[in-house]
Amino acid sequence: MDPASDADLIQQFRDPDLRDRAFRMILEKYQEKLYWHIRRMILVHEDTDDVLQNTFIKIWKGLPGFRETSGLFTWMYRIATNESITFLKARQRERAMIADDPDNSIKDRLKSDPYFDGDELFLKLQVAIDALPPKQKKVFQMKYFEEMTYEDIANHLGTSVGALKASYFHAVKKIQASFELSD
């Protein structure tokens, strides 16, 4: 049997008798893609799990009003991105309040995460990425790790290719500087 199309799933979701079944199919279709998008921004599995759940709650609540002016995945991707940024900002505020060293903090969290097995050099890269402003971090993750084209990123984030190139350029410069500083 062919998998249901997004349009079919949205249609089924709007039928109260089929809503749960349709949403479960949406979950199964997209949970992994959204998980990895969030994980690359949030880094730690437990936090990613929380953000992914919050993302799907927003999707569940927002889907009745979704007008299909963008694709379903593009819309869900935006929600996941915004949820991740909201989480990252909260984490930054939390760190500022406890006056902790942010570099060590993310490094320690990654080291203690049983679901992370990167080496020291990768940790160094993650610390440098984590210090970026949320927008630059998001663009860097999508370009570098997810290997998306600028056009695809622009489509997902609703911004211009020129602005994305500038963000990526600044992100790369900052990461290079971070590596040189810690050498």
Add this chain to the structure above:
Amino acid sequence: MEKYNWENEGFRKDPFKVPEGYFADFSDRMMERLNQEEPVVLIKNRSLIGPWMAWVSGIAAVMVFGWFGLKNYYLQPLQETRFQERIDLFVDYYGEELHEGQLAGYMEDYNIIIPEQTATEENPIVQMEPELTEEYIYESVGL
């Protein structure tokens, strides 16, 4: 650049793992959690009221037109100003994080209409009050 070589392919290998069976269990956990949330409200176009309620509609129409008259002449300028201020705050809060297109996208995706249009039988629309719209935008983006 070459010295650190962080742009090499090796860094692209994913060192992130997930617990065994995480994705297999996730949809069950999620559905269980969603069932504990408030029931989802389907936003539908307003249905036409049955003939037996026609007299109620008549009274309601008089009240609605009265309200819109009051609102247009006395209250709407104030509400629109507050609405615009809150939208400005919302955009300022996100700063460069939020492109105007994203805000427009949210409003469109969530069927939010800035209060200028009026619903008619030929063109029924779901119209939210400004206060509710603001709440909805904030909640939608996790503010």
